Amino acid sequence: MNYDCLVIGGGLAGLTTGIRCAEAGLNVAVISSGESALTFSSGEIDVLGTDLSGRAVQNPFTALESLVQHQPDHPYAHVGTGNVAKSLDWFQREIAEAGLPMVTSGGLWDNHWRLTAAGALRPSWLSQQSAGALPWGLENIQRVVFVSFTGFLDFMPELAAAGLKTHPVFQQAEVQSLNIELPLEHGRGATADTMRAPQLARAIGESDVELICTRLLEQVNDADLVALPACLSAGRKNWLTVLRRRTGLRLVEVATMPPSVPGIRMLSALKRRLTAVGGFMIPAMPVITGDVSYGHVASVQTPDDELHAKQYVLASGSFFSKGLKSHAAGEISEPVFGLDIDVPETLSGQSFLVPEGHGFNRAGVRVNVQLQPSLNGTVIENLHVAGSVLAGYDPVIEGSGGGVAISTGWMAANEVIKKVALP
Amino acid sequence: MRRMEADVVVIGGGATGASVFRDCSLRGMQAILVERGDIASGTTGRNHGLLHSGARYAVTDSHSARECISENKILKQIAGHCVEATDGLFISLPEDGLDFQQQFMQGCADAGIHAQELSPKQALQLEPAVNPALIGAVRIPDGTIDPFRLTSATILDAREHGGALLNYNRAEGLLIEQGRVQGVRCRDLRNGEQFEIRCQAVVNASGAWCHEIMEYADLSVDMYHSRGALLIMGHRMNGMVINRCRKPGDADILVPGDTVSVIGTTSTHVGRDELETLEVTADEVKTLLQEGSKLAPSMLDARILRAYCGVRPLVAESSSGGDRSISRGLVAIDHGEQDGLPGLVTITGGKLMTCRLMAEVATDKVARLLNISVPCETASRPLPGAHLPEPIGRKMRQGQSRYRLPDSSLPNSIAGSAVYRHGDRARSFMQEDDHHNNAVVCECEVVTRGEILYAIETLNARSMSDLRRRTRVGMGPCQGEMCACRVAGLLASQQENGDEVLGSLQDFVNERWKGIRPVLWGDALRESEFSYWVQESLLGLSSLQPEGKAEDNRDLYHEL
Numbered sequence: 001m002n003y004d005c006l007v008i009g010g011g012l013a014g015l016t017t018g019i020r021c022a023e024a025g026l027n028v029a030v031i032s033s034g035e036s037a038l039t040f041s042s043g044e045i046d047v048l049g050t051d052l053s054g055r056a057v058q059n060p061f062t063a064l065e066s067l068v069q070h071q072p073d074h075p076y077a078h079v080g081t082g083n084v085a086k087s088l089d090w091f092q093r094e095i096a097e098a099g100l101p102m103v104t105s106g107g108l109w110d111n112h113w114r115l116t117a118a119g120a121l122r123p124s125w126l127s128q129q130s131a132g133a134l135p136w137g138l139e140n141i142q143r144v145v146f147v148s149f150t151g152f153l154d155f156m157p158e159l160a161a162a163g164l165k166t167h168p169v170f171q172q173a174e175v176q177s178l179n180i181e182l183p184l185e186h187g188r189g190a191t192a193d194t195m196r197a198p199q200l201a202r203a204i205g206e207s208d209v210e211l212i213c214t215r216l217l218e219q220v221n222d223a224d225l226v227a228l229p230a231c232l233s234a235g236r237k238n239w240l241t242v243l244r245r246r247t248g249l250r251l252v253e254v255a256t257m258p259p260s261v262p263g264i265r266m267l268s269a270l271k272r273r274l275t276a277v278g279g280f281m282i283p284a285m286p287v288i289t290g291d292v293s294y295g296h297v298a299s300v301q302t303p304d305d306e307l308h309a310k311q312y313v314l315a316s317g318s319f320f321s322k323g324l325k326s327h328a329a330g331e332i333s334e335p336v337f338g339l340d341i342d343v344p345e346t347l348s349g350q351s352f353l354v355p356e357g358h359g360f361n362r363a364g365v366r367v368n369v370q371l372q373p374s375l376n377g378t379v380i381e382n383l384h385v386a387g388s389v390l391a392g393y394d395p396v397i398e399g400s401g402g403g404v405a406i407s408t409g410w411m412a413a414n415e416v417i418k419k420v421a422l423p
Numbered sequence: 424m425r426r427m428e429a430d431v432v433v434i435g436g437g438a439t440g441a442s443v444f445r446d447c448s449l450r451g452m453q454a455i456l457v458e459r460g461d462i463a464s465g466t467t468g469r470n471h472g473l474l475h476s477g478a479r480y481a482v483t484d485s486h487s488a489r490e491c492i493s494e495n496k497i498l499k500q501i502a503g504h505c506v507e508a509t510d511g512l513f514i515s516l517p518e519d520g521l522d523f524q525q526q527f528m529q530g531c532a533d534a535g536i537h538a539q540e541l542s543p544k545q546a547l548q549l550e551p552a553v554n555p556a557l558i559g560a561v562r563i564p565d566g567t568i569d570p571f572r573l574t575s576a577t578i579l580d581a582r583e584h585g586g587a588l589l590n591y592n593r594a595e596g597l598l599i600e601q602g603r604v605q606g607v608r609c610r611d612l613r614n615g616e617q618f619e620i621r622c623q624a625v626v627n628a629s630g631a632w633c634h635e636i637m638e639y640a641d642l643s644v645d646m647y648h649s650r651g652a653l654l655i656m657g658h659r660m661n662g663m664v665i666n667r668c669r670k671p672g673d674a675d676i677l678v679p680g681d682t683v684s685v686i687g688t689t690s691t692h693v694g695r696d697e698l699e700t701l702e703v704t705a706d707e708v709k710t711l712l713q714e715g716s717k718l719a720p721s722m723l724d725a726r727i728l729r730a731y732c733g734v735r736p737l738v739a740e741s742s743s744g745g746d747r748s749i750s751r752g753l754v755a756i757d758h759g760e761q762d763g764l765p766g767l768v769t770i771t772g773g774k775l776m777t778c779r780l781m782a783e784v785a786t787d788k789v790a791r792l793l794n795i796s797v798p799c800e801t802a803s804r805p806l807p808g809a810h811l812p813e814p815i816g817r818k819m820r821q822g823q824s825r826y827r828l829p830d831s832s833l834p835n836s837i838a839g840s841a842v843y844r845h846g847d848r849a850r851s852f853m854q855e856d857d858h859h860n861n862a863v864v865c866e867c868e869v870v871t872r873g874e875i876l877y878a879i880e881t882l883n884a885r886s887m888s889d890l891r892r893r894t895r896v897g898m899g900p901c902q903g904e905m906c907a908c909r910v911a912g913l914l915a916s917q918q919e920n921g922d923e924v925l926g927s928l929q930d931f932v933n934e935r936w937k938g939i940r941p942v943l944w945g946d947a948l949r950e951s952e953f954s955y956w957v958q959e960s961l962l963g964l965s966s967l968q969p970e971g972k973a974e975d976n977r978d979l980y981h982e983l
Contacts, residue, residue, distance in 0.1 A: 042960075042961055156908065162915050162924055165922075193861075257908060258961075319948050352935070358955065360952065396956065
């Protein structure tokens with residue numbers, strides 16, 4: 001099999017590239033070694049959450065301009081701010097086509113708040129409808145109730161309530177917690193104690209929803225916001241919609257501890273979309289090495305096979321996904337091709353929870369403005385790089401992980417499409 | 424100012440202070456233990472967890488060797504659930520030769536330590552992890568001991584005999600009146616409140632910090648603070664303790680413990696001003712791996728979980744001579760006899776192995792002061808949880824464990840872990856058919872909801888790190904990345920003060936990090952990146968700003 005394009009990595013960046021290439025009529029395959037990091041993500045897309053001084057930003061696209069001026073090696077600088085917006089606009093349409101409409105808050109280009117299971121607020125740009133984007137101004141929310149189901153360990157309403165209380169805006173607000181004991185109609189006798197979120201989602205049935213509805217109306221019917229673990233909108237039916245309609249309350253789902261229902265849902269939607277537009281998925285297959293000579297990738301090897309393509313895109317993720325490898329002597333490498341990489345001087349900070357983040361998040365593959373990497377200084381013409389394997393940005397501290405994955409994946413695809421179209 | 428009364432105040436909640444607290448309580452004294460942090464949070468929680476047979480000292484220090492083997496036998500009897508009688512090997516490598524082995528066998532015989540010479544083949548059969556290049560081996564009755572569990576059970580016994588534990592309370596001064604020590608001035612570190620405890624005797628059992636308490640009475644001691652660094656491997660590599668058969672040196676003991684193995688130690692002097700800010704250096708990590716892999720070569724391919732170091736409270740030779748010392752290790756000072764200040768006893772030096780003996784010596788001195796003639800019972804009376812049906816010794820090879828909950832249908836993976844940590848007291852929180860409390864909160868160490876709640880209610884755990892020391896929650900391969908928030912949620916459901924819980928969650932995460940940072944490569948970095956995504960990106964922990972965060976009275980350095 002000789003593909004037009006082989007994408008290494010089946011996460012957000014790799015799937016984005018795959019979908020874009022397939023739509024352009026290319027013969028594209030996405031090869032993936034295991035579950036993507038999306039399965040424990042919030043299932044939201046952030047573009048830029050904080051500015052250079054660490055403050056939360058309301059309009060990420062404006063803040064981008066200043067970011068790329070100060071950090072010319074940032075992946076967003078390579079993509080260009082105009083293209084970042086274009087790629088995200090494209091992504092929003094694609095994911096809707098896949099049956100998972102995602103929304104921004106009131107203003108199309110504005111960030112909103114995502115509520116976390118620890119009661120923190122993180123800036124985000126695109127939300128699944130179940131998460132119910134919280135608008136930038138929060139002052140009208142005076143009574144918040146975190147609700148969970150007795151025994152469920154991956155969303156603790158007491159902790160979330162304590163967390164939200166520390167937020168300046170909510171210090172005067174009433175923030176409470178409530179546990180509802182559910183019979184779990186489809187739980188086959190198991191209780192929520194031993195369930196992770198996806199199992200709980202499947203175990204909830206009509207009678208559970210009745211009970212939740214009654215308890216909400218009895219106990220929290222004057223709440224401005226009710227936050228529940230994200231396991232209601234993904235079951236046999238979208239129970240969240242049912243509950244919203246019946247209670248009239250503002251109900252939002254919060255991503256639980258992993259595995260996360262909204263993260264898995266986004267991953268499934270993207271895989272569905274890839275297949276629908278003619279792309280091909282090669283699951284559970286690691287790429288071990290690549291054969292590069294004279295600035296050209298000739299083939300890549302899996303444990304079983306040698307794969308050939310005209311163009312390759314490396315979207316293999318960061319350390320966790322084994323797109324990057326670190327060694328005892330302190331050096332860091334890209335294990336498939338041995339590409340040239342950038343590593344910050346200091347890999348880690350004294351404390352884990354620090355506003356400036358850690359150097360290891362910024363380590364990665366060095367690329368040129370076309371997102372092409374180099375090997376011992378020689379640019380590789382038919383290889384492009386996307387997503388968190390890239391150097392020069394901190395997805396967590398910047399709140400840019402989703403936007404960088406999508407925009408670099410989209411741009412890598414565009415580069416590939418241009419080249420394949422050439423005679 | 425609030426005032427309390429007691430017969431004895433013990434300062435320091437390590438293994439030694441806890442043992443004094445227990446001994447005093449068993450002899451009928453009304454005792455209060457004052458500890459500025461949590462129990463076992465100093466040197467006690469930062470060692471190998473080796474249940475010495477004494478063989479290590481057989482050649483160089485026969486007195487310590489005899490003390491060790493005697494206490495070894497006692498601890499197996501009284502603290503069965505804190506101990507694994509794994510036995511140990513002293514291996515000789517080609518570079519060591521076999522000369523030392525002959526002296527070693529003689530030393531063990533002199534000290535009364537049962538030592539059995541093995542062929543290399545026999546040693547490899549017993550312990551497949553051992554370096555196959557070995558040229559000789561001796562089997563001795565080493566084992567492992569969990570210092571947190573030992574301290575916690577000891578304190579529980581004291582409290583069940585009328586003692587009171589004041590953790591997170593600092594002794595800030597001694598009340599000296601009419602030429603004798605009559606009490607302690609304290610501060611509750613959670614609310615800042617000052618109070619006094621009036622008593623007839625004070626025992627200074629603050630270990631590496633004992634000079635600070637002595638300074639309250641203008642006394643001094645010539646401490647020699649010796650720091651030791653250790654590495655925790657990500658899985659249990661060895662069933663038996665593995666030692667080098669040579670004079671004690673760096674990284675020559677590999678101790679299995681629970682689900683991990685620990686290699687150590689190094690030994691370097693530190694100044695007293697450095698006690699609060701110890702960090703394991705890259706050179707120490709290198710030495711530990713280089714030397715340690717000679718004991719068990721598979722160490723080079725294993726994941727390293729974390730690095731930590733502790734400080735041995737040694738007393739310099741010059742000030743430990745004469746009748747103050749009954750051994751080169753243990754130093755007990757009656758300041759009435761030595762300095763003309765009755766009412767104060769200092770117990771320091773020594774080692775985890777001899778904590779019970781140290782307590783006996785110190786409590787004898789206190790009993791004399793108080794005219795109490797009740798004899799010491801600590802050598803024969805089992806600790807809470809140690810009433811186990813079968814003789815000790817984890818039967819690793821046979822694939823069966825003695826850690827079972829009698830008459831229980833619960834899976835042994837869950838019940839066995841609870842019994843392993845709490846002995847027969849596991850019944851206090853583990854009931855049949857209680858799905859809610861038997862739910863597993865920490866998968867790596869199999870800690871249940873019931874165990875967490877038991878530690879909060881019965882074992883004085885107030886913070887996330889306290890819970891880690893009581894239950895091993897967050898000590899396994901994931902270092903708390905999945906369970907930290909679950910545990911914090913349970914803590915939040917039991918405590919009024921949400922800010923305190925959040926503060927302790929942040930402290931817990933930062934404290935785990937300190938131990939990971941010196942070994943941040945390979946899988947440790949992968950796991951850290953995942954933790955970072957979960958805790959910072961998914962949960963946003965650093966953006967939470969709890970008020971009135973518990974006072975950081977010291978920068979807690981690396982911990983087990």
